[in-house]
Amino acid sequence: MKNKISLLFFGALFLNTTLHAQISTGAGGVASILPNSTPTNTNVGIGTTDPAYKLEVVGSIKANEGEFFKSLPDGSTYTDWKDRNIRDRVLNLGTLRDPLDNGRLLRFVDHPQSNLDAKSNFGFAIDDRSNHTRISINAETGGTGTFTLLDRNQTEYLKVFEDGTGKVYQQMGKPDSKLCIGGYSNYVPGLPHKLVVQNGSALIEGNILTDASIGIGTSNFTDGSESYRLSVKGKVRAEEVKVYNTWADYVFAKNYDLKPLAKVEEYIAQNGHLPNVPSAKQITEKGLELGEMAKIQQEKIEEFTLYLIQQNKQLEEQKLYLIQQNKEMEELKAQVKALLASKK
Template sequence: MNLLLYISLAVTTNILGQITHSETVTIESSSYGPKLILNDANTANKVPLEFRSSNVIKWELGARNANEQHDLALWRHNNGTYHDVMWFNQDNGNVGIGSKTPNSKLVIQDLTKDQLSLINTTSNSWQLRAGSTGSLIFKDDGVERIRINSSGNMGIGTNSPQGKLHVSTGTSGDAIFRLEADTDNNNESDNPLIEIRQDGGQLGVNIGYSEENFGGNIFGIGTRYTNQESWDTFTINTSNGNVGIGTKNADSWKLAVKGKIRAEEIKVETGWADYVFKEGYDLPTLEEVEKHIMEKGHLINIPSAKEVEANGILLGEMNRLLLEKIEELTLYTLQQDNAIKELSSLREENKLLYKKLHSLEAVILKILEKQN
């Protein structure tokens, strides 16, 4: 097969010549300067170099005419049709692949398929393309993985992201987001933390881990208001699951709250005080209660005001103790009721005795009158 080169020869006669050669052509020169000059006085002729196979045009390389600013262009010829392959802009050096007017250093344009593929030695590949709606699409072996749409929303696993970051596994699988730091467990000050901001950064929340602010191995949610950070809004000690609200140190409590709590209902599961009503309960006498109050200033088994101020109270335990006092008070009331009933019975008996005594006095008076 002969290799045909159609060239404009750099000779004084400017005659178009054709050279047919079946061997390798070598152009050598010991001096500095161009080794091959292709020149055509006809500016409309934009194809000074053709590559043919069996005299069939396959590729063409040349400078565009003067009206097109003499850009260097490469065309592919197929079945009588020319296809733009690569363009080099003379003015700015921009390169276009599939584009005649590259407006940046490299422009790749294809309206029907992926613009760029990265393939390894085992034929696994990533493809990159610009979608018809202005989206940037990343594919893995032809399967879409990531899309950035014209609104700047990024979708992972979805081709219609509804937010700035939209992660989806479709109809099956878990959507897991993992944020990781300090993988070698060598520096506790390296922490994964998410910062959410609005109003120019004045407001927001900090979510994650921060050795410096939350403490060691503490997951937390901190708030930011008027540029001031608060790191004790909500914390979880990952070693025991204890939760702190308003405090970074939940200590041994499953829930530690520094501040007031408002709720519609709270359920406390603890022991109860029904033992007061069981046989054998040692009910203090009222004299003993009075003596304890006079000496201690509070009820038996109830903590003093000083103890409560220092240690607080256990809600379940305090409710049990209060119920214990209520049940003891109930027993005292029942004792007093029984005593009152006994007094009422004695009163009725006293009334009967009074009547009998009155009748007896009347009889005695009549007897004395008769004797007189």
């Protein structure tokens, strides 16, 4: 294991002896270099005579750059994950949160391929003082990458994941998650909704799939006892509308009750509309159902066709009757003419 700490200081490191600032080493030296409280302690301390690390500074450090190298080779072996985290830790900053591994709030670890990790990887995390991770970033060498945000109970509420093949996923797994684009989460009209796009439009170049309903200009999807998948408050324009419904071919069944035209005339006089056709009042109050209305109109077209067929048969019969009458008239004319000729 190679440990190297290189600090390139900007300017000089100023020590104020009146404030008891000093450099201490194992044996000390000149007046400004004091011995450690324990002479066998060969660590270097600044602001302390009992340094616990190779270099321990009690106070602030000003520098242009800090470089920290700690890289264990691939193929390393660890006793457990705690041993791995301690040995692979490069940065360990903030309040002590876990005395078991001396872990602090912010940490960066550089894991080699080992008996615990199939691929080398790095990890960056920020915890709170309750030892709960709140931000986590991990990435494998030639593999997956993950960015995760967690709440105070260690429940993930946002994750961005790349599976190592170029496929990227973003998830917000908590049931009460909301996404507001172009505005803020306290936008009152958007409070009941999971996704809000405010002050702008959305372009979706694929299919929109839902197991619920879609409202345009309205959030009301019921009309009386009926519920609708698509509800529009306003006009709808389309090049074509396709409706699936039953059809009116029952009119051509032999047992269909085709009312005589006299009965139809009587019904119209009493009701002001055709039989089995909704009235103007019904359409005004309940609306027009395209599929059902198309079937009713087809029913009337087919009934009208049957009436025309009936009238055509009657006309054909009258035509034959007139031909027969004309034939008989011609025969009578011939007989009268022959009778008159015989009397001359």
